[in-house]
Amino acid sequence: MKIKSIDSIVRRAVKALEPYSTARDEYQGEIGIFLDANESPFNNGYNRYPDPHQRELKARISELKGVSAENIFLGNGSDEAIDLVFRVFCEPRIDNVVAIAPSYGMYKVAAAMNDVELREVQLGDDFSLPTDALLAATDENTKAIFLCSPNNPTGNSFPRAEMLRLIEEFEGIVVVDEAYIDFAEVESLKVEIAEHKNLVVLQTLSKAWAMAGLRVGLALADKRIVELMSQMKYPYNINIATQQIALQLLSYPIDEDLAEIKSQRQEIAEAMAAMSFVEHIYPSDANFLLVKVKDADALYNHLIQDKIIVRNRNRVKGCEGCLRISIGLHNENLKLIESLKRYEE
Numbered sequence: 001m002k003i004k005s006i007d008s009i010v011r012r013a014v015k016a017l018e019p020y021s022t023a024r025d026e027y028q029g030e031i032g033i034f035l036d037a038n039e040s041p042f043n044n045g046y047n048r049y050p051d052p053h054q055r056e057l058k059a060r061i062s063e064l065k066g067v068s069a070e071n072i073f074l075g076n077g078s079d080e081a082i083d084l085v086f087r088v089f090c091e092p093r094i095d096n097v098v099a100i101a102p103s104y105g106m107y108k109v110a111a112a113m114n115d116v117e118l119r120e121v122q123l124g125d126d127f128s129l130p131t132d133a134l135l136a137a138t139d140e141n142t143k144a145i146f147l148c149s150p151n152n153p154t155g156n157s158f159p160r161a162e163m164l165r166l167i168e169e170f171e172g173i174v175v176v177d178e179a180y181i182d183f184a185e186v187e188s189l190k191v192e193i194a195e196h197k198n199l200v201v202l203q204t205l206s207k208a209w210a211m212a213g214l215r216v217g218l219a220l221a222d223k224r225i226v227e228l229m230s231q232m233k234y235p236y237n238i239n240i241a242t243q244q245i246a247l248q249l250l251s252y253p254i255d256e257d258l259a260e261i262k263s264q265r266q267e268i269a270e271a272m273a274a275m276s277f278v279e280h281i282y283p284s285d286a287n288f289l290l291v292k293v294k295d296a297d298a299l300y301n302h303l304i305q306d307k308i309i310v311r312n313r314n315r316v317k318g319c320e321g322c323l324r325i326s327i328g329l330h331n332e333n334l335k336l337i338e339s340l341k342r343y344e345e
């Protein structure tokens with residue numbers, strides 16, 4: 001990292017912020033008579049405010065990820081962490097961020113919501129990482145670069161060395177969104193957060209861990225970044241039900257599910273490769289396949305007729321002619337393939 005310190009690029013208002021101190025911050029014992037938070041005393045399991053620091057859940061995630069709890073921020077989905085990167089570092093209408101394209105739509109939405117310019121840099125041929133173009137798109141007001149690896153919707157992971165070069169050469173925050181890392185053969189960049197204080201690795205319980213409905217996203221980063229994001233979040237951003245259920249579901253291993261998704265991904269790719277209307281199946285490190293077909297809109301509509309819903313990416317620059325297909329259960333995937341065969345006839 002080329003910047004002197006994280007604090008040198010934080011928004012002025014954030015540095016000056018006195019975070020809201022919750023009743024539970026001031027007294028941390030577990031037992032006692034709690035008359036400090038104007039809660040109802042009638043116990044229905046949810047009458048108390050949740051732990052604003054999510055200590056138990058963080059301890060478990062720390063164990064699972066091999067990342068110390070002080071380097072973990074938990075958000076109401078990764079979407080909250082993405083929004084907080086803007087709110088902590090980007091001065092509205094002055095600062096800007098750079099992001100790869102095509103990629104996850106939330107970077108653009110969060111930028112717009114925060115009135116921050118987002119500069120998109122198109123991926124290269126075969127969706128390669130345009131490292132030099134990304135650096136060239138930055139200026140003295142660029143506070144963050146957003147990468148997504150494995151990338152949504154292209155499915156590919158970027159070379160580690162290239163991402164590290166960006167992290168080392170850029171004078172701001174580099175966010176690497178690893179929502180799909182558990183489906184990939186490549187290693188997470190999380191081990192680099194100790195060395196690279198400007199790196200924010202995003203992960204989520206929404207995909208591999210099958211908890212999209214609970215809303216838990218992770219930002220793994222230097223302690224100071226975690227501190228700043230925690231100061232800016234709403235105090236009770238992860239509710240009691242979510243903290244408890246996530247903790248419980250994290251005790252079931254997902255290895256078999258991941259192996260199944262990966263083998264199904266391979267099966268669908270092989271079946272589709274033989275179909276005449278399929279022009280290209282992009283290699284995928286994620287739980288979806290991006291497939292280029294002769295007439296994406298026609299195929300999308302055919303699948304809808306069969307009540308099979310995929311994501312039409314035909315109008316996304318760089319993904320013309322493409323559908324993004326999530327990997328489902330074995331019997332769902334069989335129905336998909338049957339429907340595709342009927343379309344071919």
Ligand SMILES: *Cc1c(COP(=O)(O)O)cnc(C)c1O
Nearest residue numbers: 077078079104152179204206217
């Ligand atoms: C699905 C997805 C997420 C997950 O977002 P949550 O808010 O954690 O559900 C994050 N990033 C990308 C690129 C995704 O595709």
